[in-house]
Amino acid sequence: MTNGGKPRIAIDAMGGDVGPAVMVAGAVMSQEQIPGVDFLLFGDETAIRAELSALGADMARFDVVHCPEVITGDDKPSQAIRRVKTTSMGQTVDAVKTGMAQAAISGGNTGALMAISKLALRTMPGIDRPAIAALLPTLGENDMVMLDLGANTECDTRNLIQFAVMGAAYVRSVLELERPRVALLNIGTEELKGTDAVKEAATLLRDAKYLPMEFTGYIEGDKISRGLVDVVVTDGFSGNIALKTLEGTARFVTDLLKRAFTSSIRSKLGFLISRPATDLLRHHLDPNNHNGGVFLGLNGLVVKSHGSANARGVANAIQVAAKLIDHELTRKITEDLDNFRAHHKGEEVAG
Template sequence: MRETPIDAPVIAVDAMGGDEGLAVMLAGVARARRSHPGTRFLLVGDEPAILAGLKKHPNLSQASEVVHAPGVVESSEKPTQAIRRAKTTSMGIAIDLVKQGHAAAAVSAGNTGALMAMAKIALRMLPGIDRPALAALLPTLGDNDVVMLDLGANTECDARNLVQFAVMGAAYARTALDLARPRVALLNIGTEDQKGTDEIREAAATLKDAAADRLPIDFIGFVEGDRLASGEVDVIVCDGFSGNIALKTAEGTARFVADLLKRAFRSSARSKLGFLISRPATQLLRDHLDPNNHNGAIFLGLGGIVVKSHGSANELGVATAIGAAAKMVRDDLTRRIAADLAGVAVAAVPVRGAA
């Protein structure tokens, strides 16, 4: 295997990760192949099972190579346990393929904690970054999606971590959303300066000072949870504990709204007629709220591209995550973020009160 160019990327896929099984993973990869015909794949996992599944996807077979992995990282497995088995699991081998230059990115729907731990050890951190952050694009009522991070990689963060997340999230927004100066805010329980934890207020003070003359962002302060989808902000920064709860709440609300509409339209003959009339609008709403259309979170701050697919993603969701990985490779995201970090010297941005 040779190193992969960014204009014809090779994506390593942990075919054994995910709640829905190998068949859905392969169907998703095949769908991504149709949308991104120049992309090739390294399918990592149980070789006999993958080869059997590929019989249903002849076009994917022509663009893929199977890399055998005898082990699988379980969803309940602790990161420390997974790390010890990295050389024999589909997740660990997929990440190593990126490290070795055989793949430009890795995609997995498996254990988030294990994925982060393995990726951090194998790919290292970019200069000036202490921890990776899990970032994703979420739908809004505005013209663009919103970048939100951290979504679960770090449950506890200090002010310095939050400042670094803001710089990385802004760099990602400039690439993914084509924004010159992204609007950045910290997720908080209020918008007043005195609200929030010491860490959040400290990060806000640092970002406010730095944005004035060092960082290419518009720092607008705090944003509350009810404004996540308003479109008023381009980057929302928080610790992984708060971010993961916010993300899962938003996904659950989207499913609730979709199911409520479905139930309402089935309640009577008149409602069914109303559904037929409004079907194009309701379909648009369902597509906009469907998390599978926004699947694929990236670990920012690593020396390589690793994308986390939602464990319960369907075929469309898997394809969306792979498509996101391919776009990041083609946009040379890691190099751009590294350049942004070097340009603003994030390691030199002081956090007030830090030793």
């Protein structure tokens, strides 16, 4: 099975809430957006080929590998690991391990995907734990990246520094910013606020002016979406809560507007007048436009699509993966970590 040397993205076609209907549609949508990439689809071959045919896919760019089993949302990570060789998710990640593909995408069980990815790809040299990072909308000129979003509930100083390095490299690759602004999530902006791990990480990052990033200090939760920074670094416990709060607030705002605009004849007229603005708001808050959480710190690229994503959301996740391949994310992370260690040779960073 060969694709003439072009980079290839492996896709778990059975992942997500809908399965092949959405995952395959997202891949087909991407064939025009990223012409330099081919696709390797894993899952029920009959169902996948039926979707490809119905959507008029360029079959020269798609290979299909049949997998008899699917990992469900109820499967525990330990169960998923034992079924790597027979499941669509397991074989999707294994394609990156064996070099058949340069990135893997799945919309399936997050815990299972992380467990399989860590076992198959291992963590990069210099990385203690992988982290989940995702692009989030802001009021600024560009999106921002936040990590960790749930992979590690407790983090020490070394973890936070590694997350900062990985997050900055991610922004340099996806948003193409030369010196991303990096901040640590904290309960205040004063230097004395926060845990010992956060304060020590801030001290070390503040002195790391040789790294391709600009450390701006601390940021509070209410400032995350203001566009003041490009990377927000935190532990997975706080990060996941912050993410869910942001998502809930976005749904609250859109539902509140919907209720307000349908409460009376006058409000309905107001909706018609303000519709361009509300459409822009809906587009900005639509999670499908920011789909694609990346498992940073592994010896290979793995992107987690939201289980409820539509075809456009899957296509966005695929575009993220393509950019990370093109900009050699893992190389950038390795170089920056080596640079940090060289400046702290012989020193013990709290772990």
